[in-house]
Amino acid sequence: MLSDILVPLGADGDGAPVYCVHSASGSCHTYLPLATMLDHRPLIGIEAPGYDDGEVLSGGLAALADAYARVVDVHRKDRPVHLLGWSMGGVLALEMAARLRSTGCPVPLVVLIDAWVPTGEPTPPDPALRARFVAGFAADTLGGVADRTAEILRVCAEEGTGEEAWDRLRAHGWLPDELDSETLDQRFAVFRNNVRALNEHRVQPGHPGPAMVIRGQHSPPETLPWADLIDDVREVTLPGDHYSLWHDAGPTRLATVIGDALRQTSTAALRGPW
Known part of the structure; x- marks a missing residue:
């Protein structure tokens, strides 16, 4: 069942849940270090179909976003949701937000962690x-x-x-x-299916936000800024690169800036611009 893609990561609480979307690997366990650092917010991972068993979900990134958004919409039980994703997961989170908002689901914040705008890079052999x-x-x-x-x-x-x-x-x-x-x-x-889906995807401009883009200081430079595609976006740079963001002091730094942003969006409207 597609609902099996949801993996509780911890941190029970009464705050709006944070759904953490898998990277190209298909795993959501990257986000486990955040589970004890975001107070009063259930953290729920989204794992790619086929990662542990079952069939790989065919289709492009839009099809994945469609399927995941439907699962989240049922699971959220009328609560607002926050979406978070590292690498490919950031692109998926943004596309899921558009689909959820179109059904009336409030998405106060989308967090993209070291995610690049796909620009048509050919899929390697x-x-x-x-x-x-x-x-x-x-x-x-x-x-x-x-x-x-x-x-x-x-x-x-x-x-x-x-x-x-x-x-x-x-x-x-x-x-x-x-x-x-x-x-x-x-x-x-x-992994192969996810890389192909990401490389073939095109992000359309006009995403309303709010969104936060977190970059690793030593990650490769972005080819296209997210600010060209998202109307309300805040950018933060943290020490580290694409992988080291998740090791040593990296998770604590991530949790600090993400926690601050979640608190800012905990009311129905932001108090002015980022």
């Missing part, structure tokens, strides 16, 4: 996608993810990518031992 997928498993300890992706590509080119591909990559210490090849095949299919 499977070997490059596989390397990116593997590099993401230990991004907090690998240092430069781009360098490690190139190293994984080199190893794959030298050793091949047959049925034992995952075992060879695991032997290099790049994959968790607890994930068997069948699980990795399934999760790679989700």
